[in-house]
Amino acid sequence: MTYATDGYKLWMDYKTISDSALLKEYQSLIGSVQTYGNSETMKKATTEIYNGISGILGMKNQKLDGKFSIILGSYNNLPKTIAQQLSQELENLNEEGYLIKSFSNHIVITAKTDIGVLYGTFNFLKRLQTHQSIENLNILDSPKIDLRILNHWDNLDRTVERGYAGFSLWNWHQLPEYKDARYEDYARANASIGINGTVLTNVNSNALVLTPQYLEKVKALADIFRPYGLKVYLTARFSAPIEIGGLTTADPLDANVKAWWKNKVEEIYTYIPDFGGFLVKANSEGQPGPQNYGRNHVDGANMMAEALAPFNGVVMWRAFVYSEHDTTDRAKQAYSEFVPHDGEFQDNVIIQVKNGPIDFQPREPFHPMFGAMPNTNLMIEFQITQEYMGGATHLVYQPKLFEEVFESDTYQKGKGSTVAKVIDGSLDNKKITGVAGVSNIGTDRNWTGHHFLQANWYGFGRLAWNPYLNSEDIAKEWVRMTFTNKEESVNKLTDIMIASREAVVNYMTPLGLHHIMATGHHYGPGPWVSDLSRPEWNPVYYHKADNNGVGFDRTPSGSNATAQYAPEVATMFNNLETCPEQDLLWFHHVPWTYKLKSGHTLWDGLALKYQKGVNEVAEMQATWNQLENEVDTQRFNEVNMLLSIQYKEAKWWRDACLLYFQQFSKMKLPQGVEEPKHTLEYYKSLQFPYAPGIRPQW
Template structure:
């Protein structure tokens, strides 16, 4: 038996045993205090993946549940039932109460072992969320083919924009140390349908492609394989120079292409099911094909040719943040990638952020969605909350994700949502920048786990409603008692909007302090490049505020379909939540409510702070229903959030008032300090700063 197979077998045996209190370690998989008899789960067939599914069911089924049968849809007894399995594909599942050989059983079936694994987790989710064990009828097929976490983890253990400790990958002690945490990571991902993970930072080091690190990645791949998870690596475009001794990384140079083919062959010898490469090129100083006068398509296609013989893919990021368009940073990706539509190889997928700037608390959907119909486009979300209060602030992100996925890219009754664009090609993907670290609870706080969970559920099915996801997560995380589920869901559903209100209301964005992105800094103006400065984005002065992206400004609205562009071109038809993203307006501009823009802004800031106060009171009321450890930590983080929400509100208003010279509306509280005090705050040791 291979060493990796032995470790997997031992862990599956342990996984069926009891678990103890954990302070959040068990995530939403909080079953395991008791186990059902082994014969309560019957498996037709044998594979590591079926063994993983059976172990999970034996660990998680309620006492008295069963019997459960895991069987392929092609099994003669299952086929005789004539169940609706034709459209399940490779990963879809059907879970149904049936009678076999005169005996009532719960059948988990699929066309592939992957579907049986996902169906087993779906059954546990159903039961753990309060669903009935009688007459079960569950069926689902993923909309998106590749559902991938992007780890911005560095080889030295630091996590860029990570707020939950160090990397969970112990690169120094891999491949020998097979930490059980890696199996729990795989279990958690499989439970929500995630089927891929990029192990290293997009700001990649060439060393990650050396034999030493390939062996470490192979060890992780061995542990993840029974859970249906492929590993990917971020590739540094200049690796042929840094590792191969070549004088160039020009994608049109045959020697460069040959180096990448040899490197791909080397990786696949160690990891036969390696997923492929993720590439950040010509962005924020990263090397890329444009260094050699070549296009993004040239670079992506050269790498795609290297992995094609092995069935691999290339995910090429469209985040091209460089000083190439001083007119409007929001236009850069569209300007560079739109002309390349149809030029990418069929195993390349262009990975586009949800918005055109950078994971802001609110952004309009990226105009590339709907602009490149001949190119598969992956959507990239940020699960780690770089701009939404780090791990400290409660901000449930499913509303942010769904806001983008549900956005109409066409208008005028010809609705094509972003989710439909993402799922339109055979090669489809959704990526999420992970919020996972070495913290005992994985993500810094219990509520941050919900964002990991929501990403996976929406990647599987983008039509799921944020409230539905919140409810099933809360029931699995805290128990199905409605006395806790209902208020927790209520807290979650208003939390992200609160962060928008106290950090950047009415379409304002990129107002954070420099470098570490912690706290407010709307006054920052002295940085070398214009688009590094918050003043570039809000354009506030004595007369007004907002970025004019209409025909009289940068004309970024023209990157959208004509119907959507027309909507955004007029402040009267622009959604209020995005108003200042597209328009520079006087402080006295009259809002639909009749209030001035200034008064409305102040009201939003105050509403955000007030909502955090509500969250604290609602959590306080739940103390008798939540274990002390998780309740205490969440209470502490909510106290931090309220203090920092007030800071954001006061600092921002102090700065805006220094420009517009307007008084606060009647009854509004004055900032606690003067503007100079807020400007003097410094945080050189804030976490997550590269």
């Protein structure tokens, strides 16, 4: 028996358990609910536990009379007889952690703070949703990372840069008076997965958001988000003192500029007393910054940090910088600009570094800055929205990518110095730790434009809380909460998700190819593009295909970008024999006839990878079709149609790329690879002027 759903409830659809035996078991165990504390956060936790239990147990207006009473409350609010039994365990929690413990005839959900209780409430309900035992509970869990933040690339006109799920959630025109109910649903969804911050505005920022007209609108959102532990942050345009402040300069060392930012920050905190701070994109892709005045990133970041410090605000300063004047290797520039300044940034500055050294590609090696700045707070930035992965039409389970990056070994302090240990601060005892994800959320009814892409939002939150979690476990958790608990169906749905990330790598950018998408919208293949005004915007800059081979030489014989990694990592990448084949063309210009580990030539291996990607999407379709009777009709049909688009576009990527590279290899396609249906000129002629997610002009 299935039921229709439009996906709006996300993973918090507390539908009644259909397994009658399990339902009776839960009903016999869950008794009355008692809550202690009257904060707004505790009120949300109380509402959540009642709604969740009544929905899952199908007991909307019936009395709960099971074995265990459910007790919610922070430690200081619990009855002393209960609190005393938990005090020792609570010492092991941080301020956002929680304890779920069963003893006597109670299941106690407690924490040092009320927000911890809310997080624990969602965890307990998840156990019910995923059909786990609720007897003998002793769950102690704290987030391993401080700042767990969504970055919305949303503009004040409600367009979303690299957005594929409708318009921006924030209706600035109607705020602050009209508060859409969806704002609270958004905050609740984030709290359910432990996200504790949201940057409301695009990194390509508009200074107007810092004016009183908009600050009162931001305040309205912050007031809604606060009970859910969700802090508001804003992007700060570096030239704001000129654009809205009437100054003639934005020089970070100018006394008037410093005073302007100090006054502006004080003003913001009168509206939003728990304002989180600023996210800044400076001196990148035409954005203004301290280098406009002969200053450096330290000067700019520390100037803002000094203004925020009295209020415990932070500056998240993005390391995504590259220049048209440095044509050797775009991958090296962030390291070159930031690493020499290790240890010079204020304690409330955290440098936000993309997961890889180029730009959110389907696969990149980890960014060399991780492991190279032990004396600087670093946070990692992932892109949940799929700028380079087919937008919202392609099913790509990105936590698989996030996990791969977190597990990468930087060798900063020898073997085992993983990116996860850099990011959670355990390697160098950092003052602030953080993870950011560029949001994939919009006004589409299902929030993310594709039902399965909800799992990327969900999985990001789970890994931001604990970067050591397993992406397959997260997928199964999400499937059970969102689709079904039937074991066979859970396994099939998980198989689709886990296969999807490697599939997109295979049919778009196998063996380390990267940045070969079409111009502007980044939708579809464009390896032939060579006429853009800046060299590093052109795909030919990255693949360097010629009659001899293909790939970017980043070894000492080329750009020597490998020197930015620890010696053990550099040695591995420099050697053709030890370089992982998944990164081969990222680091080496390889002859077409080079023999891969499979025994195939590079050309044959490349072609077979493209074909494999297409085949993997076909397998995803076949598996999905087996689930027609297990999934409600609406979601089944919608996903089915999107998989058809993905299959068609996987073939488009394969055919266009292989025809282009075949000009240089001059080799036939190997057996097993389908012949393209069209000519290369046909693929070059395709235009998509209104593809979604195009960056607006600023």
